[in-house]
Amino acid sequence: MKIGSNWSNLGNNVQKPDSPPNPVVHQKSFGDMLHQQDDKTNQEQLKQLFDKINKQGQHFARSMTVRELRAYKLLVKQFLEETVRRGVVLRDTKGWDRRGRGKRYKLLEEVDAMLLEMAEQLLEHEQGRIQLLDRIGEIRGMLLNVYF
Template sequence: MKINQDVKSTIEPNKIQTQGRKGSQVSFQQAVNQEKGKLRESQLQQLMKNLTDQGEKIARFRSFEDLAKYKRMVRQFIDEAVQNGLTLEQSRNWSMNGNQQKLTLIKQIDDNLIQLTEDLLNEQKSSIEILDVIGEIKGLLLNLQA
């Protein structure tokens, strides 16, 4: 009998140690996930800052090179946001004819980029109107991020 009691006493502390390790692994994984989330958020914020700066540059200089760079930056922001687990929001609307329409946020951003290109081509548009379209695009991107 004495032998059985010694065996039990050595097994039980080992079980306690393995249970303690599992608890620490879970908290470590949570910490890693939180840091990844913070890093992704800071990357998206940096991309948004760069987009804002590029939008202001478009309004000042009205060059097609700046517009092309802005479009690439918008595409990069959308790709980054979608890759990091953000979902696309879809809404359903009914038209005047009774037909159902499905609108996607990305489509709205694309429409605003087309409007920005047309405004840039039209030399009579003021910088304020161009900044207005850029602001709409930025708002949609922020909506996508949130």
């Protein structure tokens, strides 16, 4: 059986389409969308807490009562705990010391720089009130020392 020479010309008769192939559309996975929505919700919650701190700080400046002080301290504490919890991650790393022995390091890694910047902004804005709280805490400590 003899193979004809016309087999080699089959590839030349194929017509190629003039339009480029359809671009591949990359859709986000469900997990990515869920993570993005969670981040957005967290940012909104922290922004609301930040606004509450500002309002409570104004209330505290107008009427310096113990109740206003407690509410203010609680809000500042909540905000700082949330920013630290969400903005910084503890990472465990292995390395070597000078003598060549293995050593484990615990490193704090910034995850959300914007969140930490927001915490710094709060501390700068509320610095006077926080210093007042510090003085009140010192006076309270002195009173406890005198009493006991």
